[in-house]
Amino acid sequence: MRLAVLIALMLAAAAPAAAHTGHGLAGGFTGGFLHPLFGLDHVVAMVAVGLWGAFLGAPAIFILPIVFPLVMAFGGVLGILGIPLPGVEFGIAVSAVVLGLMVALAARPHLAVAALLVGLFAIFHGHAHGAELPDGADALAYSLGFVIATGLLHLAGIGFGWLAQWPQGRMAVRAAGSAIALAGLVFLGRLI
Amino acid sequence: MRRTALAAAALLAASGPAPAHTVIDGVGGFPGGLLHPLLVPAHALLLMTLGLLAGRESTQCRMLVLLFALALVAAVALIAAAVAGNTQAAILWLCAVGGALLALGWPLPAVLAAALVATGAVALMLDSVPAVLSVQETLSALGGTAISAFALFTLFAAFSARATRPWQQIGRRIVGSWAAASAILVLALRFVT
Numbered sequence: 001m002r003l004a005v006l007i008a009l010m011l012a013a014a015a016p017a018a019a020h021t022g023h024g025l026a027g028g029f030t031g032g033f034l035h036p037l038f039g040l041d042h043v044v045a046m047v048a049v050g051l052w053g054a055f056l057g058a059p060a061i062f063i064l065p066i067v068f069p070l071v072m073a074f075g076g077v078l079g080i081l082g083i084p085l086p087g088v089e090f091g092i093a094v095s096a097v098v099l100g101l102m103v104a105l106a107a108r109p110h111l112a113v114a115a116l117l118v119g120l121f122a123i124f125h126g127h128a129h130g131a132e133l134p135d136g137a138d139a140l141a142y143s144l145g146f147v148i149a150t151g152l153l154h155l156a157g158i159g160f161g162w163l164a165q166w167p168q169g170r171m172a173v174r175a176a177g178s179a180i181a182l183a184g185l186v187f188l189g190r191l192i
Numbered sequence: 193m194r195r196t197a198l199a200a201a202a203l204l205a206a207s208g209p210a211p212a213h214t215v216i217d218g219v220g221g222f223p224g225g226l227l228h229p230l231l232v233p234a235h236a237l238l239l240m241t242l243g244l245l246a247g248r249e250s251t252q253c254r255m256l257v258l259l260f261a262l263a264l265v266a267a268v269a270l271i272a273a274a275v276a277g278n279t280q281a282a283i284l285w286l287c288a289v290g291g292a293l294l295a296l297g298w299p300l301p302a303v304l305a306a307a308l309v310a311t312g313a314v315a316l317m318l319d320s321v322p323a324v325l326s327v328q329e330t331l332s333a334l335g336g337t338a339i340s341a342f343a344l345f346t347l348f349a350a351f352s353a354r355a356t357r358p359w360q361q362i363g364r365r366i367v368g369s370w371a372a373a374s375a376i377l378v379l380a381l382r383f384v385t
Contacts, residue, residue: 062362138233143374143375144233147370
């Protein structure tokens with residue numbers, strides 16, 4: 001209890017980490033951490049990756065959070081270098097639909113197929129965020145915040161997906177997948 | 193316990209943002225050097241990545257910690273002999289490679305692990321030379337940086353060496369993946385600026 005109070009006080013008292021240069025919120029860890037959390041299309045797709053991992057089981061559930069950031073970084077590099085990728089926003093919206101459906105249907109394809117699908121969508125997400133990465137001496141803090149937030153969204157999905165080991169939990173996880181697919185359709189509708 | 197917790201909370205509440213690589217008001221010389229690896233994200237990331245990597249190599253861990261210490265001393269000697277260089281890109285590359293190796297989870301050849309650790313120590317020290325004219329203050333700051341860097345590296349190595357359970361090893365691989373991804377993104381930025 002005391003530890004919880006101390007942690008709460010520490011979080012309340014923490015100042016933004018403006019190391020190297022003071023570009024404020026947009027240039028530091030906080031800016032990077034919050035960036036993916038404010039894009040609902042990104043949030044639902046990342047959570048869906050974690051949820052799907054629950055149905056795919058081991059080793060996919062462990063491999064996805066390790067491989068995804070690296071593939072996403074590859075997409076980010078394409079975005080930073082200005083290498084065009086057609087239909088980025090479309091790809092992100094489709095990722096929510098497809099990944100949501102995979103969860104809703106409790107699909108269990110071969111690991112290679114799942115990895116290919118998730119990797120493909122990771123490139124779209126990485127490209128979109130890479131293109132928005134701010135230049136500056138504390139870009140590393142921003143990138144760390146961005147990558148960690150994305151990883152925590154996966155872990156949140158995996159945590160919720162853990163419920164799938166019980167029948168009611170399985171229904172809840174599949175319902176969450178359906179909601180994500182529906183949200184993806186809304187994102188798609190806005191683009192068309 | 194209660195007093196300690198309140199004191200810690202009060203100290204944190206009073207703390208301000210940390211502008212690393214710039215002059216910290218009232219903190220220079222040895223204390224400034226001590227704080228340097230903690231305040232520069234790239235340095236902290238490098239120490240974490242290489243420390244976790246060294247701790248993972250259980251049979252070579254002690255040798256790698258010793259090598260890191262020797263490389264820090266050698267780097268100070270190099271700086272004293274007026275060797276200089278911009279090693280920021282090298283630090284990011286080491287973060288990217290070290291993080292990717294952590295993520296892969298493969299055992300490392302001893303020579304490669306030693307090369308990464310030694311290069312990391314030298315690159316970190318070369319990038320930590322303070323912008324002051326006084327030789328005494330420079331050496332004092334570098335001494336602080338070396339001690340702090342060694343302590344952090346050893347801490348991460350010890351933590352990693354004890355991470356033997358499957359979930360702990362997966363967690364280490366995930367952290368490596370995050371470190372590599374972040375470093376790769378910033379390296380890409382260097383190509384367009």
